[in-house]
Amino acid sequence: MYKVLIIEDEFHIRQIIKDYFSLKGIEVVEATQGYEALSMINETIDLILLDIMMPGIDGYEVCKQLRLTTKRPVIFMSALSQEENQLLAYQLGADDYIIKPFQLSLLHAKVIAMIKRDQKKEENILTVGHLQLDRINRILIIDQQKITLAHKEYELLEYLCMHVNQLLTRQQILDHIWGYDYYGDGRAVDTYIKKLRKKLGKYACYIQTVIKTGYMLKVVVSDEDNV
Template identity: 60%
Template sequence: MYQVLLIEDDFDIRHIIKTYFEKREIQIIEACDGHQGLSLMHSQIQLVLLDIMMPGIDGYEVCQQIRYQYQCPIIFISALSEEDNQLQAYQLGGDDYITKPFLPSILYAKCLAICKRQDPQVSNIKTFHHLQIDYTNHQVYIDSQQIEFTHKEYLLLEYLTKNPYRLLEREQILDAIWGYDYYGEARAVDTYIKKIRKKLGKYQYYIQTVFKVGYLFKDGEENENKD
């Protein structure tokens, strides 16, 4: 997982970001003020999310101090929407500026894209024996033959395969794929799992059911004798 340092004095905002991000591919390291944020900064941090108005030292000063030693991207997240505030943030070394309130999904997408650009070794194609997924082009192959998936089916399969051997509860899957604003039936997950398994054909055992809880993805190595 990518490591992102979140320096924000508002507990609720930290909780929303941390909860949304860590169900996916980003680990959030929390700091409640600038001093704590600077103490937690290290070379493995791939991105900093930085508030401006905080007790002690403000985000501008924190940005300056980070820039003395580190070159990782910095995204300001602030309720200050005036042009002067944004220009100052960029002049001090900020890479982007997002005003509050914001959608966690948009912030996450922006952070993930930046983190991936910082990681030239990341592979966008993953092979699980008979199953191959091209995460860049959203393409799925079974025994080298491309299989068509709907957008939602693909997103669900991608989420499962990026969390192999990890039990994913239905509510967790709903939050990750449908979002926090989804108020439908949790059994929608089961419906899509059935559709995906049908397309996987004889390799549908890659997706394991944990009764009354959820699902987990196994790459099929232990089941090769079933082919």
């Protein structure tokens, strides 16, 4: 079951959407103002429906704050139909904008399409600590910076990421990356590990050496993570 957070100060609008979505099998949680909503964001929320004109902080500020902590889809719902209102919403990180009044069936269709698209995107991103592997474009993303990897570098890092906290021997790595018919020795693995560590920069410590055996990918908490 999908879970949607509605941030809307008008009770009847929240109730109409909640009733309709419930019939469609979508769980709805409600917030009546921005500060309340920001405290409710967690990994169980699949999408956020956001009004603009609310008491306290408005929807624009809520969206700005949301984008500091979550990449979940945000759809603005507003009676403000001017182009500048919509442009500002998109500039602040909105994924869509629907003008009140609207058809519930249209809102529902947008919500379902956006959640499915977001979940599909997540399936294509392998995340380990501060590392993100884009498995479609075969690139590494660190702190929102894209880093190009050579073919073997990507294959090796993906293999490590898929076995977090597991010891992988040099022979296992050779067999998986280079193939069973490879006749070289483990120094090829060591060479590519060195290249990967260089590209990981301050997160090079994620790749840990197990002496005389192999390597392990392990998320190491740095001082920066505790700030």
